[in-house]
Amino acid sequence: DAGVIQSPRHEVTEMGQEVTLRCKPISGHNSLFWYRQTMMRGLELLIYFNNNVPIDDSGMPEDRFSAKMPNASFSTLKIQPSEPRDSAVYFCASSFGQSNSPLHFGNGTRLTVT
Amino acid sequence: GQQVMQIPQYQHVQEGEDFTTYCNSSTTLSNIQWYKQRPGGHPVFLIQLVKSGEVKKQKRLTFQFGEAKKNSSLHITATQTTDVGTYFCAGNWNNNDMRFGAGTRLTVKP
Numbered sequence: 001d002a003g004v005i006q007s008p009r010h011e012v013t014e015m016g017q018e019v020t021l022r023c024k025p026i027s028g029h030n031s032l033f034w035y036r037q038t039m040m041r042g043l044e045l046l047i048y049f050n051n052n053v054p055i056d057d058s059g060m061p062e063d064r065f066s067a068k069m070p071n072a073s074f075s076t077l078k079i080q081p082s083e084p085r086d087s088a089v090y091f092c093a094s095s096f097g098q099s100n101s102p103l104h105f106g107n108g109t110r111l112t113v114t
Numbered sequence: 115g116q117q118v119m120q121i122p123q124y125q126h127v128q129e130g131e132d133f134t135t136y137c138n139s140s141t142t143l144s145n146i147q148w149y150k151q152r153p154g155g156h157p158v159f160l161i162q163l164v165k166s167g168e169v170k171k172q173k174r175l176t177f178q179f180g181e182a183k184k185n186s187s188l189h190i191t192a193t194q195t196t197d198v199g200t201y202f203c204a205g206n207w208n209n210n211d212m213r214f215g216a217g218t219r220l221t222v223k224p
């Protein structure tokens with residue numbers, strides 16, 4: 001099992017640029033979650049999908065953030081335009097089944113916006 | 115919205131001492147999960163508690179779920195340097211998302 005795969009591992013970009021983070025969940029998992037982690041705010045749930053459908057996006061900070069899951073094996077989180085306060089580690093996690101299933105996290109993408 | 119409060123934020127112990135972190139929800143939880151994140155790593159699932167008053171053990175780690183299913187604790191007996199990291203609880207309230215506590219960062223002095 002390859003686990004949850006995220007790319008890139010690190011991203012450095014200038015303010016105003018578009019950033020796209022990618023995630024491949026574990027095969028067979030039907031729920032996918034995007035989290036953001038910062039020292040100040042901890043682990044924040046941004047959005048989660050169930051069977052490729054966005055269920056709760058109330059954690060998405062603002063319209064600059066968007067997420068898609070075109071199929072069961074791929075999801076993207078896009079920030080356009082990026083701002084320095086978006087700097088954080090972004091984790092993707094997947095799980096199988098209902099709400100009592102363990103989350104399997106990817107290694108994260110460390111985003112730095114200058 | 116629903117959230118879990120976790121304390122303490124930091125804990126520094128001497129190797130061999132015990133460690134406990136606590137999580138609390140103002141409303142009844144469906145279940146609670148615990149995760150460990152090593153420095154520079156990603157959260158890794160440790161255990162899930164579902165039943166009222168449940169107690170589970172993993173070697174030196176003891177996990178408890180309160181009778182009212184509103185609080186939980188993780189206790190480590192005789193800490194070791196390998197226990198270093200941040201421990202998170204994550205609560206679920208009958209929906210499909212997990213809300214994480216702020217985490218307790220444990221450092222262990224050899």
